[in-house]
Amino acid sequence: MRIMMTTVFDYPHTGGLSTHVATLKAGLEELGHEVDVVSFTDVPDAKKQVARGSSFLLNKVSKGKGIIAGHRVRQQLLEVLIKRKAEDKAYDIINAQDVYASLASFKSGVPVVSTVHGYLAFEAVSRGAVSSNSKEAKHMQELEREVYRQTRRPITVDQRIKDYIQELAGVEGERIYNFINVDQFQPQVERREELRASFGYDSDDVLLFIPRRMTRKNGVIFPAKALSLIHEKYPRVRLLYAGSGEEEQNIRDIARETGVEDHVHFLGNIPHETMKDYYAMSNATLIPSIHSEGVEEATSISALEGMGAGVPVVASGIGGLKELIDDGENGLLVEEQSPEAIRDAVFRIIEQPEEGEQMAKAARALIEENYSHHAAAEKFAKIYESVL
Structure with a gap:
């Protein structure tokens, strides 16, 4: 299969999502599949500044508005890259790694499955990016619901996230626990x-x-x-x-x-x-x-x-x-x-x-x-x- 993985975050970067993508890519390639990653890193630097600048300025106006605006711009920029990549190569499937990447990937015409690593709205509240029960938090949760209902298959990294998707969107997800490259991380x-x-x-x-x-x-x-x-x-x-x-x-x-x-x-x-x-x-x-x-x-x-x-x-x-x-x-x-x-x-x-x-x-x-x-x-x- 020809597989595209997408994310509105940088790749590679420090963190579990990036590690997940790199490790899964290695495993799929060992099975003989062809895997490409399309991420925010691939966006030209000048356009990256638009996403970062809009987020910074709007957060000065109202807490939470900036992060939503910034991610929307990231989604739009990624959407262009995904379409261009899909036109150059006939991909069988896209595995999107976050809510905004899923929304960007849906426009490509390629079948999309979405890996769910966490809770978009709750995590934004936890790190102080948006306020609890705010309009912005509710908007993020509505985006989650939209993605889980539209994607061909949501794949969750634990049981609680699977239960969350079922409760939020009425959709049965597929649970695959996180994993590591056992060849790379060995006792020494x-x-x-x-x-x-x-x-x-x-x-x-x-x-x-x-x-x-x-x-x-x-x-x-x-x-x-x-x-x-x-x-x-x-x-x-x-x-x-x-x-x-x-x-x-x-x-x-x-x-x-x-x-x-x-x-x-x-x-x-x-x-x-x-x-x-x-x-x-x-x-x-x-x-x-x-x-x-x-x-x-x-x-x-x-x-x-x-x-x-x-x-x-x-x-x-x-x-x-x-x-x-x-x-x-x-x-x-x-x-x-x-x-x-x-x-x-x-x-x-x-x-x-x-x-x-x-x-x-x-x-x-x-x-x-x-x-x-x-x-x-x-x-x-x-x-x-x-x-x-």
Whole structure:
């Protein structure tokens, strides 16, 4: 099959959606399919400024208006690119990766399926882009409803999103849990000392890796709140944040106020291929997600990568995380928004290393069996074929 994947966001970029696209593309290509990605990155720079400028200016007038206007412009720009691409090559199907990309793709005449990674309206409220119950939030939800009813098949990355689509639009979606490239994210703990030396960390440091976009729903502020508690017993523990977002300044403020700023490292948006090295050199991966304005963590790709990379994962016991992790068997689940719970879990990882190794081995086995990109690509291909 010839498959086009579309998104109104940049590709590649740091984040789960981009990782999902890259990993699925690799899996489908291994099966012999031809896959192209059309994204906002492909838009000429001058036109990109129109989308960004309109969003900035209208947000000054009224909160929420800018984000809707900006995404509408992105949709229109993407629509032109998709039509042009579809005229140059006969695609069998388009797999749109977000609401606005779906709307842009419908105009191409090519059959469209839509992967649903989250909740457009609720997530905009959660990150403060629009106000709860506002006209803008209701408009976004109406767009969601329109897309889920019009697309040939909505594909969701967890059960709660599938239930949400059913409730919102009366449409039965197809659930395929998130997945990772199991060939790329493999255990390499034996390289820990080598990697630490190359990245400038000491062999006796305890490194906690937080590969999360710094937004409120990801709970990234709570490891920073926990670090001073952890230092009361283990002063060599360090936090490594990979990502960026609106919560970064709050994390910096807390680290400074509690005197741990020298042990909190902000890595920025590091290349995805480098992530596996940070997993390997770390003692644990932290996924401290929280409930936020109706948004709940799905099957976190970061959690899957940590489990695939052979290091213990400590995650909040919410959403898809509690479906993925069996507490004490293949990872640790902690109470959300609790620095004390994170502290206790870190103490357990430090003080019971053999248990941590066993949990990591069990996690890797689970990933290989149920969350590999090979199996996911086959499932997506079957959906494409059934639509056609």
